[in-house]
Amino acid sequence: MEDGATLKAALLNGPLVADLSGLTTPDRDVALDNLVVAHEYGHYIHHRLVAAGNLQSLAQSEGWSDFIALHLALRSGDDLAGAYGHSSYVARPGALVRPAAVHLFDGHEQKSADLPAHPGRRAAARRRAAAGERVGQFGVHNAGEVWATMLWEVYVALHEAHAGELEFDAVRRRMSDYVVAGMMLAPTQPTYTEQRDALLTAIGQHSVEDFVAAAQAFARRGAGTCAVSPPHDSEDLVGVVEDFEVRPRGRSSPPGSTTRSTRATATGSSTPGSRAG
Ligand SMILES: [Zn+2]
Secondary structure: OHHHHHHHHHHOOOOOOOOOOOOOOOOOOHHHOHHHHHHHHHHHHHHHHOOOOOHHHHHHHHHHHHHHHHHHHOOOOOOOOOOEOOOOOOOOOOOOOOHHHHHHOOOOOOEOOOOOOOHHHHHHHHHHHHHHHOOOHHHHHHHHHHHHHHHHHHHHHHHHHOOOOOOHHHHHHHHHHHHHHHHHOOOOOOOHHHHHHHHHHHHHHHOHHHHHHHHHHHHHOOEOOOOEOOOOOOOOOOOOEOEOOOOOEEEOOOOOOOOOOOEEEOOOOOOOOOOOO
16 A cells, blocks of 8 residues: 555656566465474474473474484485485575574585584584574574584484494384483483483493494584583583593592492583583
């Protein structure tokens, strides 16, 4: 109406040349995008099984959900080193669902185990958070991308570890079970490394081989044995210490002690903020 009135007023001033063009970007219904539906279902599973609430666990929820969607999408015969887009129907070119994620992944909005382990990625998330971008939903999606990428690395590692031995669907089923068990074992409002430890514990109950493959996959993404997460209540995610190795982590007993023995685990303690090794 307003535009029409403007046009009418302009016509009163004499001949007028005008262009007419239609919208070229249709409004796409997200309910038609399987990966979006799967993502939201991932939130349902996560919030049912993990007492989330702090920034890190809410970010993990986004990561779990992205992973669950991509886990649904990957089929037997697909390139394990390929890059796969998320929500590509809704996120048409030029209208990304999560524009901020592009920066986090240096221009790649896809998740792919083919991306080299990049020490800067978690650091980038931290810097962006420190710059005040954490507030708002893109904050949890940004940090969640980091968790999703770790999970994808684990999943691909399991497929590679069982190549020629287990069918694709068998590995796929295993990962589904690991995801659910890993959530069930998580403490309240887990940090990244606590949730990592819960997932590794779940995996280790079933297969030592899978446990090692998964621990090494986490390490390739910066969550190795001595990685440190920000504190539980962190609002800016400052305090990340990356580690790219898997190593035994021992604790020496005081001389003469009989109650505390030397112990070594692949992932070590999940005490927030603690560091050893
Ligand atoms: Zn989400």
